[in-house]
Amino acid sequence: MINAVLVFNNNGQPRLTKFYTTLDTQTQQSLIAQIYHLVAQRPSSACNFLPLPPLLSQGAASSTGPSDAPTQITYRTYATLSFIMISTSTESPLALIDLIQVFVEALDRMFENVCELDLIFGYETMHAVLSEMIVGGVVVETNIEKIVAGVRSQEGTTGKKKAVQAASASLGRGALPGLGAWR
């Protein structure tokens, strides 16, 4: 299952944190900091899998079989934002990369050329998109059409309005480049 979904920008400021287990705020923050530290070190040519940060590797069993402990961290960087998924071994690493892609594409549909500012103003929408895709750490939907439709039906017109507001508020916005480059 997926244990956590994180989004932060290049400065390590969190833009979305979703933990599927209860965790006190302090630990959350230190975990984010540790992961950011790992991500920031990596060149863009590196692969999308992180070694476990110290907080997580302490309890991770070395056995190969499936277990409850998170063992994989997949990340992907778009422009100024990094998307991170922490998961157990029951998830496929390559599928997670695709899942991040789907998440970003869905956001892109919702906000029409999504950028970091959109996510700050459309915070609720972002959570809605995520909850359409992942519930309680289990992936429920991977079809972009259905995700977008689900969020739209929930939010009615407000989401759209928010998105538009955000769009007008952000000057000199740039869409996340490289989005189209992925297949």
Added chain:
Amino acid sequence: MDKKATALLKLIYLEMFGYDMSWASFHVLEVMSSSKYLQKRVGYLGAVQSFRPDTEVLIPVVRKKSIVCLYRLALVYPEALKLGWPKIQDRLMDDQEDSSVTTAAINVVCELGWRRPHDFLPLAPRFFELLVDSGNNWMAIKIIKLFATLTPLEPRLTRKLLRPLVTIIQTTSAMSLLYECINGIIQGGILDGEDNLQERDDVATLCVGKLRGMIVIDSDPNLKYVALLALNRIVTTHPTLVSMQQDVIMDCLDDPDISIRLQALELAAGMVTSETLQVVVERLLNQLRLATLSSANGLELETVPSTHPDLEEPEGSRSPEPSAHTAVALPNDYRSEVVHRILDICSQNNYSEVVDFEWYVSILVQLIRLLPPTEVDEYWNQTPGQDAAANFKSSTAFRIGSEIRNIAVRVRGVRLEATRAAESLLLIDNRSNFFPAGSNVGSDVLGPISWVAGEYANDLSSPSRTLQSLIDLSNVTLPPRTLQLFLQAIPKVFVRVNRDLGPGDSWKTETSLLLARVVEFLEALAAHPDLDVQERAIEFLEVLRLSAEALRFDAQEMPSLLASVLPSLFTGLELNPVAFSAQKKVVLPPTLQLDVAFNDDLQSLFHTLDGSQFETNQRGSLQDFYFVPDLALSPTKALPAIASIEMHPDSSYQNVLPGATESPGATERRKLERRERYKDDPFYIAPLSGTSTPPFANDSNAGTLDIDSIPIVDLKLDSSQPDRLERDPSNIRRSRHKKMEVAADETFGTEEIPSRDYLVGPAGGPTGTKRSLLQVDSSGLGHLSMASKDGPEAILAEDDGDAEMKKAMRNVEQMRLRMQRASERIELDGIPTEGTLIKKKKGKKKVTPSSTQEAIIDEGSLQPAELKKKKKRKEKKEK
């Protein structure tokens, strides 16, 4: 909403007259979720009246989420699964069902799958169908993952699965699916079965070929990484196949990406053979060399002014971290990981892959130079106390030192070289050369190395210089663990030096000079804060003081204390490696009684002690006796001790006198005596008839000492890894130039595999049981049986009396609390008792639900059927 509630109320009324109201079940939900109590009550009433176990109230969007919710619920409350399972099953089996619902269901089943694979075996045909027909890659990946957990239980499944999987591997264009297929084949154990070898090898070849393609053709680092990951899993069953891909893997070792490198490193460790060992290790060494060069340039400015850190840190396990984060080519933890791997590779299977031990010793010495400056990472230092020991052991520097020690003990052929290497590292002049200031590398390595120098002092090239280095006063600041080993080594080397001096004119002055210096060093340690160091220092200090006294008295020749007694302390039986678990197997002597009190009248004993507490005079003198170092020890005390030794020439000290000449018969007799005497001694391993096969004892020292009496038992570790064993002898036979005998660990009886964790590091030890952050504990699911699916119906058939009712209510409340606690506790540990706990609860709850439904709203005590509704309500709120 008011109107709706009223309408619903009317509808309920109508239902009473036999009109169907199942079409309105969704509206019932709506009203239930109203915030007004009056409306809510109507809703609940409607639910009770109209809902049947088979009521379908969910629209598809909600359905897929509710399946997942059910899973999460089941994690905390396994009983819920029992109720929800038929539903999930329905969703799975239903061909008309919306595909996304099926996917969600598959995802949940996949999560549940590895906990309780048995329950899902009946569904295998349906999964199979979905896998072949669906064409949805997401789902296919999950199904394959699921099958990987199912196949070990049902061997027939393997044969059926193999064909579609191979087809997918050959045809699919989606890399993720391809990878998961290969992964599934590996994890499902399809490669390790016994039957039809040919086919399996074909599959393995196909997989490895595809993986190679992923590494070579695509420049995508992600694919490289996962391919290496998969290869790592194959390597355990098909090492030869993987080692054919060596060229590619070696390239990955130099990949700019650290993650890829680490994987390649692990793989290299798995596939290495005696032929490739040297190449791989040299390559890794080169990497380290380059990294050290580049980082040294960056660090030079900062490290120079840093003072000796151990002055402030008597524990020594903390690293100072003076030069924080300069941009280095390779992170330090990677570098120490490489060092660990090199050691792993070389030492695996009792050094079976190493052919040239001289080369290995030189590698070890080089590694010490290349160690990253601060390799104990900071997070370990945050946990104080009990981790210090583990930390010390996991330090790479300590490991290298231990390797040198291991080689010296186990491989006689290179003992000389190993000792010389240890000596060169130990010499005080060389230390600044080997160990950069401001790191704890030096202090960690020096401990085991000093042991080697002491134990094999005969092989030292210049014992006196070694001794000088050992008793250099700057050593006092070393960490206690190192000092303990130093202290053991000092008298040993001293004996050696003393013997070398030989009969001449100057021996007396030189010996007394040496003695004085050693005593001076030991005195410096006699008040060391670490008790172990203090004790050893004082012990040896006293012995050496006695010797000094004896030397002063006896003008003409070497006093026997120096000439024979002191050396005899350290000669005699050769030390051999003993298996980790051997100590546990020593049988306690039957006369040993641990449960009997020494003194039954302990109370009064303490009482009298308390009474005398105020006699401060006596106390003071006692304290003086123990705590004030008695610098001038009276010689009168010492003399009787010496005399008594000399009066009994048959005491054990004399047995091993180097100069003593005795008849072989006497030797034989004494050997028997000793064996008899040591029979019950836990420090000696009694020879076992039959199992003892001395592999090397007769080569060097036949006859001189009774080495033959040392029992040497083959390491049973090997027999549990037959495939390795098959390869080993051939390797040794092939080793051309020098055939080295490697002494195995000694043990007796049957040998379970000793855990290597105590060497390797923190992973296995006390931290192994620690729960990982973010972990969702699903262990509760494993204990639940889904056999009884008629739970809730049976519940209602219970009768209830008033008193029973009250009791039950109390129980429920208790259980709820306990449950709450349990759900908090999943942070801490798995709950093996979960299953039984829940069952009990179910039994007690029987009485409550029908009458007091509205009253109890918290989840713990909800009637199971209602749980589902509650969850649905949540869903609705979201909308």
